[in-house]
Amino acid sequence: MKTVSQIDNNALAEILFPNTNLTIEQMEEKFPKRNLKDGARVTRYAPSPTGFMHIGNLFTAFVSERVAHTTDGIFYVRIEDTDKKREVENGVEGILRDLESFGLAVDEGAKGQNEDKGDYGPYRQSMRKDIYHVFAKYMTEQGYAYPCFCTAEELDEIRSKQEAEKLDMGYYGEFAKCRELTLDEIKSKIDAGVPYVVRLKSPGTSEGKAIFDDMIKGKIEMPENRQDIVLLKTDGIPTYHFAHAVDDYLMGTTHVVRGDEWISSAPVHLQLFKCLSKRPPKYAHVSPLMKEENGGKRKLSKRKDPEAAVSFYFEQGYPALSVREYLLTLANSNFEDWRKPNPDAHQDEFPFNFKKMSPSGALFDLVKFNDVSKNVISRMTADEVYELSVKWAETYDKDLFAKLIQNPEFSKGIFSIDRGGNKPRKDIAKWNEISEYTEYFFTAPQNVEMPENVLAEDVKAILEKYVEVYNPDHTKDEWFGAIKEICEPLGFSPDVKAYKQSPESFKGHVGDVSGIIRLAVTGRKNTPDLYAIMQLLGKDEVISRLNK
Numbered sequence: 001m002k003t004v005s006q007i008d009n010n011a012l013a014e015i016l017f018p019n020t021n022l023t024i025e026q027m028e029e030k031f032p033k034r035n036l037k038d039g040a041r042v043t044r045y046a047p048s049p050t051g052f053m054h055i056g057n058l059f060t061a062f063v064s065e066r067v068a069h070t071t072d073g074i075f076y077v078r079i080e081d082t083d084k085k086r087e088v089e090n091g092v093e094g095i096l097r098d099l100e101s102f103g104l105a106v107d108e109g110a111k112g113q114n115e116d117k118g119d120y121g122p123y124r125q126s127m128r129k130d131i132y133h134v135f136a137k138y139m140t141e142q143g144y145a146y147p148c149f150c151t152a153e154e155l156d157e158i159r160s161k162q163e164a165e166k167l168d169m170g171y172y173g174e175f176a177k178c179r180e181l182t183l184d185e186i187k188s189k190i191d192a193g194v195p196y197v198v199r200l201k202s203p204g205t206s207e208g209k210a211i212f213d214d215m216i217k218g219k220i221e222m223p224e225n226r227q228d229i230v231l232l233k234t235d236g237i238p239t240y241h242f243a244h245a246v247d248d249y250l251m252g253t254t255h256v257v258r259g260d261e262w263i264s265s266a267p268v269h270l271q272l273f274k275c276l277s278k279r280p281p282k283y284a285h286v287s288p289l290m291k292e293e294n295g296g297k298r299k300l301s302k303r304k305d306p307e308a309a310v311s312f313y314f315e316q317g318y319p320a321l322s323v324r325e326y327l328l329t330l331a332n333s334n335f336e337d338w339r340k341p342n343p344d345a346h347q348d349e350f351p352f353n354f355k356k357m358s359p360s361g362a363l364f365d366l367v368k369f370n371d372v373s374k375n376v377i378s379r380m381t382a383d384e385v386y387e388l389s390v391k392w393a394e395t396y397d398k399d400l401f402a403k404l405i406q407n408p409e410f411s412k413g414i415f416s417i418d419r420g421g422n423k424p425r426k427d428i429a430k431w432n433e434i435s436e437y438t439e440y441f442f443t444a445p446q447n448v449e450m451p452e453n454v455l456a457e458d459v460k461a462i463l464e465k466y467v468e469v470y471n472p473d474h475t476k477d478e479w480f481g482a483i484k485e486i487c488e489p490l491g492f493s494p495d496v497k498a499y500k501q502s503p504e505s506f507k508g509h510v511g512d513v514s515g516i517i518r519l520a521v522t523g524r525k526n527t528p529d530l531y532a533i534m535q536l537l538g539k540d541e542v543i544s545r546l547n548k
Contacts, residue, residue, distance in 0.1 A: 013140040015187060016147060016198065020133045027134055027250060031120050034252040040073035042254045044109070045099070046244075048080045049091025053098045053310045054302060055364070056259065060286050062327050064257040065104045066352040067284075073254070077109030078247060079124045082237050092124075098310050102320045120251045125243050132238040135246045135276065136198055136231055144203070144275040145231055147196040148178040149189050170227045172202065179228070198232040200242075202271065210267035215255065215284035215354040217263075225267040241265065245272040245280075253281045260285040284354055287361035289330065300364050307366055317392040317431025319380075321347075322373035328352075329372065330362035344379065374426035382416035385428075389415075392431040400435045403442050413536045414441050418528040425528055441537070444545050445523025454512055461490055462516045467546050472539040476531045483514050521545050 034042060045061040047053075068075035077099070079092055088094075092113050099106060108118025116123050139145035148171070150158075158175045162168065179201065181189075189196065204226035211221045231242040238246070248256060263285050273280035289300045302308045313323055324347055328335045333356045342349070377385065386408065393401035404411045418425040427437055450459045469482045484494040491507040493499035499509035518530050521542060527533060534542050 009141050009143045012146070012183065012186070013137045015183075015190065016140055016145075017133055017137040020130070020137045022130075022134050024134060024138050027131065031250040031252075034074065036074070037072060039071055041068050041071045042074045042076070042252050043068040043257055044076050044078050044248070044251065044253055045104075045106075046078040046080050046247075047095050048083060048086070049088060049095060050083065050086040051088060051091070053095060054300075055308055055310055055313075056289050056300060058098065058102060058310055058323075059289060059327055059330065060257060060259055061099060061104060062102070062324065063284075063286060063331055063352075063357070064255075065106075066328075066331070067255055067257060067354070068107075069105065069348065070350075070352045074107045074252075075105065076118060076120075076251065077106050077123065078251070079110045080240060080243065081124050081126045082240070082243060084126070101314070102310075102323055125238070125247065128243070128247070129236060129238075131250070132232065132243060132246055133236065136238075136242070139200070139231065139275060140198075142275065142277075144201050145198050146179060146181075146201050147186055147190070148176075148199045148228070148230075149181075149194050149196045150178060171199070172226050172228055176228045195234045197230045197234055199228040200231050200272070200275070202226050202228050203275070204267075204271060210270050212266060212270060212280075212283060214263075215282055216287075216357045217260070217285055217359045220263065220266070222263075222267050225271045227268070229268060241268050242272065245269055245276065245278075248281050249273070249276065249278045255284060256281045257284045257286060260287050284357075286357070287359060289364040290361045291364055297361075297363065299361075307364070315396060315432075317389070317396065317434075318369075318373055318429075319376060319388055319431075322369075322376040322430075325376050326369045326372045329368075330364065332356040333358065370429040373429040377428050378419070378424040378426045380419075382412045382419055385415040385419075386412045389431045389434045393434070396432065397435060400438075403438070404434075410441075410536070411438075414438050417532040417536070427528070440522045440524065440527075441533075444541070444548065445519075445521075448519050448523045450516065450519060451512070451525075454508060454516060458490065458507060459516055462486070462492075462513055463520055463546050465490060466517055467543060470539075470542065470546070472535065472542070479531050479534075480514075483517065484510050487513050517546070520548070 036042070043064040045064055047057065047061075065075045067073075077096065079095075081087055081092070090113075092110060096106075096110065096112070108120070109116065109123040111117050122128055136145060150171075154177075155171070158171065159169060162170075162175070176199075178199070202225055204224040206223070206226060208224035208226070209221055210224040211219070214220050229241055230239050232238055247253075266283060266285075270280055290297045291300050291305060300308050306312050328347060328350060332350070332352060334353075335350060335356075338350055339345075380388075386404065390401060390404050390411075393404060428434065450456070454462075465486045466483070469486060471478075471482065474482060487494040487510050490513070492513050493506040493509040496509045496511060499506050514530065515525065518527060519525065521530070521534060521537070537545075
């Protein structure tokens with residue numbers, strides 16, 4: 001009696017896939033090669049809707065999007081939802097919302113739970129079962145697939161034997177017992193309703209090598225795959241490995257950008273493409289984001305680090321532009337050098353390059369991220385800061401929201417102070433700092449502590465005298481001139497240099513006098529331009545605060 005290895009593979013394919021009548025050639029006609037310019041790259045983000053998005057996931061997706069769009073290519077989203085047991089409610093919507101919130105422009109793919117955009121869908125693996133069966137049938141016809149009826153108990157026995165004899169674990173070689181079933185045995189088991197999976201009949205050997213050039217890590221050489229991995233599960237749904245190969249081929253993916261935990265799977269994926277007689281995409285394996293701790297480095301952790309969850313950035317109020325800016329500093333080592341001479345250039349103008357990515361993992365530094373975000377916000381217009389902070393506050397800070405929308409022009413006036421020019425102030429890193437930053441504009445300061453180097457009676461004299469000369473119609477030069485005029489009669493030097501030359505001759509200098517006025521008006525030692533603050537508050541409010 002002939003074994004499977006000797007029988008007509010076409011006959012076996014008909015037994016396993018009697019209702020699959022389409023061919024690979026027909027699939028290729030339905031999903032033709034993309035008509036893109038030379039060098040254009042097609043990348044994808046292919047998440048499973050099984051939980052919240054990690055900043056590392058966003059980083060990988062962002063790299064994938066940049067690779068596509070800096071070459072006038074296509075970035076699409078494919079939902080890998082074959083594991084229905086682990087899928088969370090509204091998981092797809094959450095993923096798409098996060099991508100949109102951080103400004104990742106998706107050209108095609110899943111748009112919602114049951115909606116797609118593009119000509120290469122469905123973009124959910126759970127809806128592509130018939131497509132996978134066409135390719136599984138082809139694999140069977142080529143002698144690269146067969147049914148496996150092994151029970152869980154039989155697989156456990158194999159594992160126990162391998163452990164006892166200290167052999168490589170898995171279903172391969174002499175342990176792949178279903179490889180040698182006869183056609184009659186296969187028919188009999190199927191007719192009897194015995195459940196089965198479809199496995200790859202791996203052509204790999206223990207001596208073979210899988211060699212490929214990783215776009216980030218360079219040349220990688222590994223043992224080739226010799227495991228007869230599962231292609232289709234008992235319900236006919238594919239495993240990730242098989243679906244990945246079929247989908248990336250039909251959707252025209254040129255570059256697969258993914259976490260480096262998938263490097264170990266690369267030999268399997270390369271072998272699948274070889275068995276399908278298809279050219280594999282290029283692979284770029286992204287190292288995990290790292291964090292310094294106790295003098296060493298570790299992976300950014302979902303359990304330990306709040307900044308690992310993308311929800312952290314929404315809650316704290318970091319602008320999407322800031323997150324993207326910082327991710328670019330992590331992704332390409334030359335981004336900061338590019339940014340310095342191009343402070344106002346759009347991020348999309350940066351020539352993203354795989355070769356500038358760290359093969360060992362970038363260091364995520366929240367302090368540096370805050371500095372980057374301050375720079376980004378400092379380059380925004382007052383209107384942009386107002387709109388974005390209001391949008392954030394509506395969800396996360398109702399009191400601030402009410403203050404900001406009560407008088408939009410006044411609020412925009414706050415954000416316009418010291419904004420623009422070559423050296424804008426960099427006070428704000430995230431929107432949850434706005435409340436404290438703007439507090440004195442909405443509420444007069446209480447119980448202000450004056451500096452110890454100025455006597456109480458001098459503080460009183462300064463404020464009383466300044467109320468007499470304060471004029472809201474003054475220009476900025478006239479305003480400061482009025483402050484200088486009251487200095488000498490009160491025993492303070494109107495000239496800082498003169499004070500430094502003879503400090504014993506004065507109670508202080510003009511900086512001390514203006515500092516007293518600043519404290520009385522704002523309650524703070526350090527603020528944006530005091531003249532602009534007083535102009536915005538208006539005469540009545542300023543006089544009221546000075547009199548207090």
